[in-house]
Amino acid sequence: MNIYTVSFFGHRQISNPLDVDNSLVEEIRTLIRSKEYVEFLVGRNGDFDIMAASAVRRTQKELDYGNSSLVLVLPYMTKEYRKNTAAFEEYYNEIEICQRSLDSHFKGAFQVRNRLMVDRSDMIICCIEHDSGGAYQTVEYAKRKKKTVKNLAKTI
Numbered sequence: 001m002n003i004y005t006v007s008f009f010g011h012r013q014i015s016n017p018l019d020v021d022n023s024l025v026e027e028i029r030t031l032i033r034s035k036e037y038v039e040f041l042v043g044r045n046g047d048f049d050i051m052a053a054s055a056v057r058r059t060q061k062e063l064d065y066g067n068s069s070l071v072l073v074l075p076y077m078t079k080e081y082r083k084n085t086a087a088f089e090e091y092y093n094e095i096e097i098c099q100r101s102l103d104s105h106f107k108g109a110f111q112v113r114n115r116l117m118v119d120r121s122d123m124i125i126c127c128i129e130h131d132s133g134g135a136y137q138t139v140e141y142a143k144r145k146k147k148t149v150k151n152l153a154k155t156i
Contacts, residue, residue, distance in 0.1 A: 004035040007117040009135045009142075010048025010127035010152075017051065020127050023152045024055035027125055031068075032059060038068040041117050043075075045110065048127045048135070057091070069093035073117055075101040075109035114138040123148040 014020050031038045040056045043049045056070045072092040074081060081088055081095070088095055101112035111134060118124065124142045128135055128151050142149050 002036045003039055004031065004037065004123070005039045005041060005121045006031060006123045006125060007041040007121040008043075008049060008052035008125050009114065009138045010046065010052070011129055011133060011135050012046030012048075014047045014051065014127055015129060017047065020048070020152050021051055021055060024052055024125070025059055027150060027152075028055055028059040029063065031123075032063050032065050036067065040068060040070050041073050041121065042070065043110075043113070043117075044072060044080075052125070053092070071096060073098055073113060075104075075113035110134055111137070115141055118142045118145060118147060121147060123150065125150050125152065127152045129153045 028040070040052075042053045042056070044053070053070060053072070056068070060068055060070070070092050071094040072088065073096045075098050077097055098109075098113040098116055100116060101109035104112045114134065115138065118138060118141055121142075124139060124147050126135065126139050126149065128139050130136070139149060139151070
């Protein structure tokens with residue numbers, strides 16, 4: 001089976017959430033319809049991550065193709081996950097704790113996790129509205145790695 005992997009990155013706050021959500025759903029629909037199997041990797045660190053996960057879940061349900069999975073990739077075991085394990089496991093198809101980021105400093109763990117997600121991905125879907133912050137740095141890393149990058153903030 002050919003697995004096509006997509007990671008989502010964006011700023012914590014999004015200025016046009018409805019437009020971004022509509023663009024997310026269209027991108028996800030296209031991927032699910034055109035690829036044999038799509039693995040969607042997402043964090044849980046701000047508006048865009050939550051929007052992306054929700055758009056994947058809604059589109060999976062709408063299309064009912066059964067050829068995709070939504071994977072939450074955590075940089076380390078979080079208190080939120082420990083307290084709500086059943087809810088997380090019900091919502092996400094898989095949950096991974098990034099082993100390599102466990103040895104990193106708390107703030108650096110996110111960058112380690114993000115770069116590993118990029119390395120694993122064929123495509124990056126992002127919403128980058130300004131040239132600073134962790135999401136911006138991650139997308140710049142993806143570009144250096146010659147990954148396909150689709151910035152939804154540039155298409156709205």
